[in-house]
Amino acid sequence: MTVILAIGGTDSSGGAGLTRDTVMAAELGATLRPVVTAVTVQTDEAVLAVHPSPPEAVADQARAALATPPAPRAVKIGMLGSAAAAEAVETALPASLPFVLDPVLKATSGGTLMAAGGFGALLRRAALITPNLAELEVLSSAGGPVEAQAAALLTHGVQAVLVKGGHGTGPWSTDLLFTADGAVTPFSAPRLAVSKRGTGCSLATAIACQLAKGASLAEACRHGKDAVHRWLRR
Numbered sequence: 001m002t003v004i005l006a007i008g009g010t011d012s013s014g015g016a017g018l019t020r021d022t023v024m025a026a027e028l029g030a031t032l033r034p035v036v037t038a039v040t041v042q043t044d045e046a047v048l049a050v051h052p053s054p055p056e057a058v059a060d061q062a063r064a065a066l067a068t069p070p071a072p073r074a075v076k077i078g079m080l081g082s083a084a085a086a087e088a089v090e091t092a093l094p095a096s097l098p099f100v101l102d103p104v105l106k107a108t109s110g111g112t113l114m115a116a117g118g119f120g121a122l123l124r125r126a127a128l129i130t131p132n133l134a135e136l137e138v139l140s141s142a143g144g145p146v147e148a149q150a151a152a153l154l155t156h157g158v159q160a161v162l163v164k165g166g167h168g169t170g171p172w173s174t175d176l177l178f179t180a181d182g183a184v185t186p187f188s189a190p191r192l193a194v195s196k197r198g199t200g201c202s203l204a205t206a207i208a209c210q211l212a213k214g215a216s217l218a219e220a221c222r223h224g225k226d227a228v229h230r231w232l233r234r
């Protein structure tokens with residue numbers, strides 16, 4: 001049985017967040033234990049309100065989920081909402097558990113879900129962070145080509161960066177995996193003429209499911225990309 005822990009927010013529109021994570025995990029045959037960091041009031045057009053969970057409730061949920069057998073083998077972190085929630089997660093997660101951090105800053109509608117400086121030590125502890133192009137620019141504080149921005153993050157101790165190309169242009173959507181050994185691995189799928197919310201949530205969850213099944217980071221990124229492509233095609 002594949003079990004992952006998913007830490008993130010709820011989304012009343014149903015397009016993103018923990019609901020989307022749960023559906024993707026189920027599609028991949030995995031069980032998801034949810035930790036709610038915030039209840040968001042959203043439509044597809046706007047973030048109307050964010051009600052954060054108390055940080056101790058975030059840490060307590062994570063500990064209870066981790067203590068429920070069979071234990072999760074990997075973690076997906078989505079919307080954290082605040083630096084206090086990030087700190088609570090950091091203390092609750094054991095060092096042995098790999099986690100994928102989707103550094104969510106804004107919803108597609110433009111509403112803010114997290115302040116850029118709030119991730120703290122989680123950025124360096126993550127096995128993988130999965131920024132989109134906008135998040136990469138903010139987190140790296142570096143301009144210029146994507147390669148330079150990813151290199152800046154790796155220099156600051158981030159272990160691996162998967163830069164998502166879904167918001168780019170051209171016939172292919174290509175994600176680039178940058179690792180600390182200097183390797184750059186591309187993962188491509190044909191760009192589809194569909195616009196869906198929750199693609200970032202789905203990808204990070206699919207990657208965490210693959211890591212929980214024992215896949216390498218590169219295998220997990222390849223299978224994750226394929227899983228999102230299959231969902232978008234449907």
Ligand code: PLP
Pocket residue numbers: 008009010011015016017018040042078079102104106107108109113196197198199200201
């Ligand atoms: N809302 C919540 C609660 C999320 O967790 C996320 C992404 O992780 C989003 C919104 C952003 O999704 P989208 O870019 O599809 O709006």
